[in-house]
Amino acid sequence: MSISVQNLTKIYGPQKALDSVTFEVNKGEVVGFLGPNGAGKSTTMKILCCFISQDEGVAEVCGMNTVENSLDVRRKLGYLPEHNPLYHEMYVVEFLNICAGFYGIKNKRKRISEVIELTGLQREQHKKIHALSRGFKQRVGLAQAILHDPEVLILDEPTSGLDPNQIVEIRSLIKTLGEEKTVLFSSHIMQEVEAICNRVLILDKGKLVMDSPISDIQKGGKGQFAALRILFLNALTLDEVKNINGVVEAKKVSQKEWLIKGLEKEGEDFRQQVFLHCAKNDTVILEMNQISASMEEVFRELTRDKN
Numbered sequence: 001m002s003i004s005v006q007n008l009t010k011i012y013g014p015q016k017a018l019d020s021v022t023f024e025v026n027k028g029e030v031v032g033f034l035g036p037n038g039a040g041k042s043t044t045m046k047i048l049c050c051f052i053s054q055d056e057g058v059a060e061v062c063g064m065n066t067v068e069n070s071l072d073v074r075r076k077l078g079y080l081p082e083h084n085p086l087y088h089e090m091y092v093v094e095f096l097n098i099c100a101g102f103y104g105i106k107n108k109r110k111r112i113s114e115v116i117e118l119t120g121l122q123r124e125q126h127k128k129i130h131a132l133s134r135g136f137k138q139r140v141g142l143a144q145a146i147l148h149d150p151e152v153l154i155l156d157e158p159t160s161g162l163d164p165n166q167i168v169e170i171r172s173l174i175k176t177l178g179e180e181k182t183v184l185f186s187s188h189i190m191q192e193v194e195a196i197c198n199r200v201l202i203l204d205k206g207k208l209v210m211d212s213p214i215s216d217i218q219k220g221g222k223g224q225f226a227a228l229r230i231l232f233l234n235a236l237t238l239d240e241v242k243n244i245n246g247v248v249e250a251k252k253v254s255q256k257e258w259l260i261k262g263l264e265k266e267g268e269d270f271r272q273q274v275f276l277h278c279a280k281n282d283t284v285i286l287e288m289n290q291i292s293a294s295m296e297e298v299f300r301e302l303t304r305d306k307n
Contacts, residue, residue, distance in 0.1 A: 002027045002062060002152050002182035003048065009056035010043050010206075017043045019206040020057070025199075027151075030178035032193035032214075033186040035203035036303050041186045042082060044203070045154050048184075049079045061152055075103075077152040078145035082160060082186075084137060088130035092121060092140055095129060096147060103148040111147065119143045119173060135166030142173060146181075153177060155185035159192065171196060190299060204303040209251050212261070226270035227291045231257045233284035245277035246270060259291075 003025035010018040018040045050070040059066040062076045100108040119139045159167045202210040241250040246262035
């Protein structure tokens with residue numbers, strides 16, 4: 001298991017930035033980490049990278065506890081924060097050489113050359129960082145993150161502020177890196193996540209509200225994802241809703257209204273599965289609507305303000 005998070009909680013004063021968040025990321029997965037601003041994405045990433053500690057719960061990277069074995073964890077992962085910190089007066093090669101020294105890399109020249117080629121910085125390597133475009137600065141940030149050949153990459157908004165061409169280039173680079181490494185990255189761009197990821201996690205107000213393979217969200221084929229908004233006659237508990245046949249995720253919208261997701265059986269409408277289960281168990285449905293199965297619609301439904 002590359003990343004394991006169990007009941008992670010972080011409190012800032014009266015606010016719970018993270019509220020009992022639990023998920024795992026397997027070796028070789030590329031996982032999109034989504035959520036509105038302030039949902040807790042960056043806080044989770046900083047905990048995994050050992051920059052801050054949690055108040056409750058356990059976080060592990062490559063089987064090592066982020067609190068008890070922070071130095072060993074840092075050797076196993078590469079991190080690109082949202083605001084990419086670079087020494088702008090340094091040349092690209094100079095900056096990477098210093099970073100290689102921090103990591104204790106023995107054959108620095110060879111490794112720097114490999115990383116420069118991988119990130120497409122050949123023509124920029126002898127320029128000062130301040131002279132680079134934002135896209136190439138992001139490449140420099142990615143280069144330092146992979147310089148020590150980590151098993152896990154954590155990328156916080158890696159394409160933020162880039163133009164369309166730069167986004168495509170960085171997206172392609174992340175996809176290439178994901179062929180050999182475990183990648184967890186946050187983004188606000190739904191198409192980006194659908195194009196790169198195997199799986200998606202969605203946070204809202206510090207809580208994990210979805211953990212689903214991309215293939216289950218995209219339309220068509222076996223295992224089609226379906227999302228329903230249901231108004232029941234009586235208030236139901238979370239356990240009662242999750243016991244409905246086929247339900248794999250459930251989020252309370254109001255006292256009697258729920259947003260649920262499930263996988264349709266081949267040749268069978270998910271609404272039919274829900275209706276038959278409720279009829280059998282004397283659970284009255286007043287209203288049931290199917291919502292769009294697109295990533296953007298699911299994200300909006302799960303994170304929209306209910307007030």
